Amino acid sequence: MAPDDAPIVTLAEGRPVHDPTAATVLRGEKPKGGQLSLLSDTQLIETLAHFPRERIPERVVHAKAAGAWGEFECTHDVSDFTSVAFLSKVGKKTKVLARLSTVAGEKGSSDTTRDIRGFALKMFTEEGNWDFVGNDLPVFFIRDPVKFPSLNRSHKRHPQTNVPDSTMFWDFHNNNQEGVHCLMQLFGGRGIPKSLRNINGFGNHTFKFGKPEDSTFKYVKIHFKPDAGIQNLESDEAVKLAGEEPDYHIKDLYNAIEKGDYPSWTMYFQTMDPKEAETYRWNVFDITRIWPQKDYPLRPIGRLTLNRNPDNHFQDIEQAAFSPSTMVPGIGPSADPMLQARMFSYPDAARYRVGPNYQQLPCNRAQYVYSPYQRDGPMRVDGNYDGDPDYVRSSFHSLRLGPADIAHDEWVGKVTQFSSEVTDEDFEQPRDLWKIFKSNGEDKVFAKNVAAHVGKALPQVQKATIEMFNRVDKEVGEAIQKALDELDSEGGAGIEHSSAPCSKEKKK
Ligand code: HEM
Numbered sequence: 001m002a003p004d005d006a007p008i009v010t011l012a013e014g015r016p017v018h019d020p021t022a023a024t025v026l027r028g029e030k031p032k033g034g035q036l037s038l039l040s041d042t043q044l045i046e047t048l049a050h051f052p053r054e055r056i057p058e059r060v061v062h063a064k065a066a067g068a069w070g071e072f073e074c075t076h077d078v079s080d081f082t083s084v085a086f087l088s089k090v091g092k093k094t095k096v097l098a099r100l101s102t103v104a105g106e107k108g109s110s111d112t113t114r115d116i117r118g119f120a121l122k123m124f125t126e127e128g129n130w131d132f133v134g135n136d137l138p139v140f141f142i143r144d145p146v147k148f149p150s151l152n153r154s155h156k157r158h159p160q161t162n163v164p165d166s167t168m169f170w171d172f173h174n175n176n177q178e179g180v181h182c183l184m185q186l187f188g189g190r191g192i193p194k195s196l197r198n199i200n201g202f203g204n205h206t207f208k209f210g211k212p213e214d215s216t217f218k219y220v221k222i223h224f225k226p227d228a229g230i231q232n233l234e235s236d237e238a239v240k241l242a243g244e245e246p247d248y249h250i251k252d253l254y255n256a257i258e259k260g261d262y263p264s265w266t267m268y269f270q271t272m273d274p275k276e277a278e279t280y281r282w283n284v285f286d287i288t289r290i291w292p293q294k295d296y297p298l299r300p301i302g303r304l305t306l307n308r309n310p311d312n313h314f315q316d317i318e319q320a321a322f323s324p325s326t327m328v329p330g331i332g333p334s335a336d337p338m339l340q341a342r343m344f345s346y347p348d349a350a351r352y353r354v355g356p357n358y359q360q361l362p363c364n365r366a367q368y369v370y371s372p373y374q375r376d377g378p379m380r381v382d383g384n385y386d387g388d389p390d391y392v393r394s395s396f397h398s399l400r401l402g403p404a405d406i407a408h409d410e411w412v413g414k415v416t417q418f419s420s421e422v423t424d425e426d427f428e429q430p431r432d433l434w435k436i437f438k439s440n441g442e443d444k445v446f447a448k449n450v451a452a453h454v455g456k457a458l459p460q461v462q463k464a465t466i467e468m469f470n471r472v473d474k475e476v477g478e479a480i481q482k483a484l485d486e487l488d489s490e491g492g493a494g495i496e497h498s499s500a501p502c503s504k505e506k507k508k
Contacts, residue, residue, distance in 0.1 A: 115155075120133045148341070
């Protein structure tokens, strides 16, 4: 017998249900026991009809994730260069929603694969939401946004065999070598985190933080560093966990928060004067490059703490929609075509994935919204601005205006084709990284990791990969070749490449 305060189960329309476990049937007389379902059984029809509609499209990238609520606290005074409201006072706290993801795998894939981790935050500030949509590695594979779908397809399933394919993966990178710096990070010791509590979060892009009222700004690179330190898994351990505990990272984050062992990160900025950007040795808008910390040291800004698990994953995390275009007064995009393309792509994805009124859902809704020129649409639930004018410059409705955008700069001039041509300069930072690998013994691990992956690719693709790494340093190519030879003597990398891309063309 249920207690008196137990909920009464109802249909979705509210009608109390007598027995949710039984369908209503028409029982036949002959043959004995025959029964027919009835269309008038609303409970059965509604239950079956809702079930296949439980799914919304999974994110085309970053489909698998853990998420949590938390807070951000400003710990340092930044009033010298920005008036952003959530950084306006030391000690100021802002509510945060976080979603930490893998990139290539689907929603049901294993957590412990070698992949970039997404690090997405939504800060609910008093001047609207600010979304930080970063990754755990400081650089990215491409710098021309038109390549983004190709990059991701080459990391996902082969269109014919429906399995991830090393040939396709390395063929993409061999022919788009601006990604070599990111590849070296991914196949180095940091490619598989031990836990989501031990990963960095990098904004990758250069952003502008400034004071709109003074028309001044600084270029900023954003870093979140885990207070518990960086920790990683060895490949063998990760492969084992992928089989035994495919949700290893999700469970770890959930359990830590449940126990009160709240993960935290310190937020740092690297700041650069716009004048310096004009003559700095690297293009500061190129997302495949870092700003070395010896040139631009880290400046502490605040602390992020995740302290509450979502009550419902679908409602709070799956329906959450993050976008680099979600900025607040005092923050602006730089002249990086990748960033600008992303500013279109994420809201576009959210409108498709969640629906055009996705900003009204509690997980996405800003503290204060008055946006009467965006009306109607499916699933409108916020009052829809009653009878307020739905056209601009109404004589019957006075409105107050917000602050101006932060200053525009002079970087935009002639319209031209963006070039992602690869030059020797693209190999300089990877060369520096190789020196670090050698000094801390990571060089062998890196070579082994690459060999284990590229060893499954077609021989000509393996050769092209070695040639690409030779451009970093002959030693890198040699180290990978040696690791490949060792793998061969042990019987090879395992699974053969499942099929050569463009196999149809070959058959002709
Ligand atoms: C997710 C596009 C580059 C980090 C996504 C999604 C799209 C997308 C369409 C799925 C969004 C959704 O369904 O809600 C792009 C494009 C890029 C790009 C077009 C380049 C032109 C990057 C870079 C980073 C990044 C450089 C990191 C610095 C993320 C993260 C997510 C994501 C963290 C998951 C967000 C979440 O948790 O909902 N991206 N992306 N992306 N992307 Fe990108």
